[in-house]
Amino acid sequence: MTGVHGRVGDDGVAVVTIDRPQARNALDWDAWESLGRLVAELDRDDVRAVVLTGGDRWFSAGGDVTSMGSRQGSGVTGPAARVRLAHRVVRALTGCRAPVVAAVEGFAIGAAWGLVLACDLVVASREAFFLAPFAQRALVADAGLAWSLSRHVGHQRAAELLLVGARLPAVRAQELGLVNRVVEPGEAGEQALELARGLAAGPADAVQLTKALLCRAPQLSLDSFLDEEHVHVALNGHSPDVAEGRQTFLDKRPPRFR
Structure with a gap:
């Protein structure tokens, strides 16, 4: 079980779900590989919109810290082997011809926030928050977060989010242009699906x-x-x-x- 699954409806909307509740949807090596492969496979004509979700409780706690040392590459870049997997997913999301809508309940932490920002549109629960505690764990931000945040909110705000590790509530994220729609708790998935269906029905x-x-x-x-x-x-x-x-x-x- 990789903890990632997807389906394509008759309306042309694909739903990709991160489903590892035992780890708050944190992504281990196999889950990263599966997610990258699945999103890449959805880049086809019959898919007209994609929803990326973690379900009704949370989006994802990011990379699974307990699995970080389980597989490493060789040479000087060996410790960053897992980052290549995250990059593969980011590239698949941005490269997908169809628009991708992220549905965020609970939280999107670390690399998971990078995945959210790689999507074209973001629907988040009012109670959801975003957090990038890399520096506090002696890590460097990955999944393209430094690029995405500096592009969207500028250097100083990005520095506070990445270096200080400040928590960003969904409402504030919307004010900064990082979230499109803020909805009531438990409604992010359905609202994202409705948005995706509208896109799928378009030209x-x-x-x-x-x-x-x-x-x-x-x-x-x-x-x-x-x-x-x-x-x-x-x-x-x-x-x-x-x-x-x-x-x-x-x-x-x-x-x-x-």
Whole structure:
């Protein structure tokens, strides 16, 4: 049992669940491998949106500390072998063509917060919190957290969250732009699923191309980005959904995208 499972519904929404309640959904080596493989396998045409959840009690306590020394690579980077697994998941989430929605109950701690920030949209319970206690455990932040946090909230706030290990409540995280929707406890999963279903029912080409641009934007100058935007808009122009979107506007009716 890896503690990670997934399913794809008839509506095109895939739900990936971290399910290791005995460890508060902390991810051991096998769970990291399974999660990376599963998310990568969902990058296909019949999947139009993905929900990443830890269930109704918590999202995840991060990397399973008890398993950290169980497997190590060789050479100077040997102690960081497990980080490669986390990076594989982060890359799979950001590289997935379909938008990914994180559903956070309870807490997302350490590397699990990195997974949440690798998602495109975040729905969190009002009682949930985020925490990155790496420095307090003599560890370096991983799962892309330093990059994600500094990009979203700036150097000083990121430094406080990573060096001081300050707990960030969901409501404050929303104020900082790290959470899209704050909902009542126990409702994050259902609200995330509802959001994903709306995305899945939309124009797949436009949604996927827009996500691609969002992911590329931080890496490009404005001139380079505008060149890529031009290509993406042109590609989308070949989608049959464009004609439906135009006709919907003229007919003043709900769209029926393919």
